[in-house]
Amino acid sequence: MEDELLAAFRAEFAEGCAALAEAETPEAARRSLARLRAMAEGIGHAALAAALVGLAEAEDLAAWRAAAPRLAALAEGGEAAAPPRIRTLIVDDSAMMRRLLRGILAAEPRFEVVGEAADGVEALAALRALAPDLTLLDLEMPRLDGMGFLAEWALTGPGAVLVVSSAAQPGSAAALEVLRRGAWGAVAKPSGALSPDLAARAGEAILAAARQAAGG
Template identity: 55%
Template sequence: MTMPLDPELLAAFLPEWQAMAARLGEAKDAAAAQPVLDGLRAMAEAMELASLKAMLDGAVLDPFDPAQAAGLAGALARRAAAIAAAGADAPAAEAAPPAGPETPAASRVRTLVVDDSGIMRRLLRDILASDPDFEVVGEAADGEMGLAAMHRLTPDLTLLDIEMPVLDGMGALRRWALEGSGAVVIVSSAARPGSPTALEARRLGAAAIVGKPSGALSLDIAERGALLLRAARRAAGLPA
């Protein structure tokens, strides 16, 4: 059972945490980000905020992806704001311990899949089904439907395509950055590492960007599936 936090202590903690998260988002490389991560980790430990500590413990910054720190910073800022609004470190996917084959349903990472291709949604569901720590709680075929499902289901994690009708993934991501919850992993071949789209997605708070498998019978299905699960586990604060 989660214990409520002291309101005065929480009020003092939040602006300091958000300022530190902003510094993390401005870090130019992994070396510059590391001391900020250490400071955030010390703050989370001092406040005994397990969900924030789990997110930081699972963070491994890629030295070749300077925008990654911005995505992590956004996720940390949103989590802290949610904690402040709730007045407690409510149980969440980020705080879930590593699970074995018999992962209780309540401990699984509740995941939403947003992609306009029914075949790709099925493929992503099958990849997630291979990891007992994940549970797919919903699907959506475009960005507008995805945002509606986010509000309705409040998933811990959303897998989001970029190229979709009605509202594309970048449009959905911009709105999620203002009003959404949980973490987002972009699953798309339209956001190659270092591209303007990938950098903007990171700036908006995407936890990771991975390429789509070519198809269920393609030669890259095993490799892409493993990369996707690794990114999803890190985004959810689980050991990769």
């Protein structure tokens, strides 16, 4: 793409990202996402388009707004500068929480959600089939809980595990136990039903921990 056209795209895309960051309603955010996706697809920027598709599935205003600066930065850096994808498995018995985590990860294009599981039994099967680079793991689940999953994963499982659970607060016995079993660490679940800002902060913490667990 010619430099002049690329500069024009980046300027218009930045304006769209600013509108997304300031969106006050889900409807306004969806309009911004649709506009940004059309621009990304129009110039053939696959990484941006994929990130925007994932974000649209999240249905979470706080996650959409928090993603705006990262989308703008990716557009500035260009597709060739995008780092390798981190293939990620999400394990949680709550469909709503799995969707929220998927939305949080979609805010950063390097994360690719390759599967989901509702309990430890499904997670072990997905682990064997998908060999993810990173697993986001809940602790309290039916059939086989997170601790049971870690016991099996420690023997043969690929990738890293980041526990995302309200049951493993920093310094708690559960947090120490997941470390003993080989997990990279533990971070609290987002709880944005009452506070979008809280959800956004929790999402940032999860993203930061996920980056480090996957090796930076």
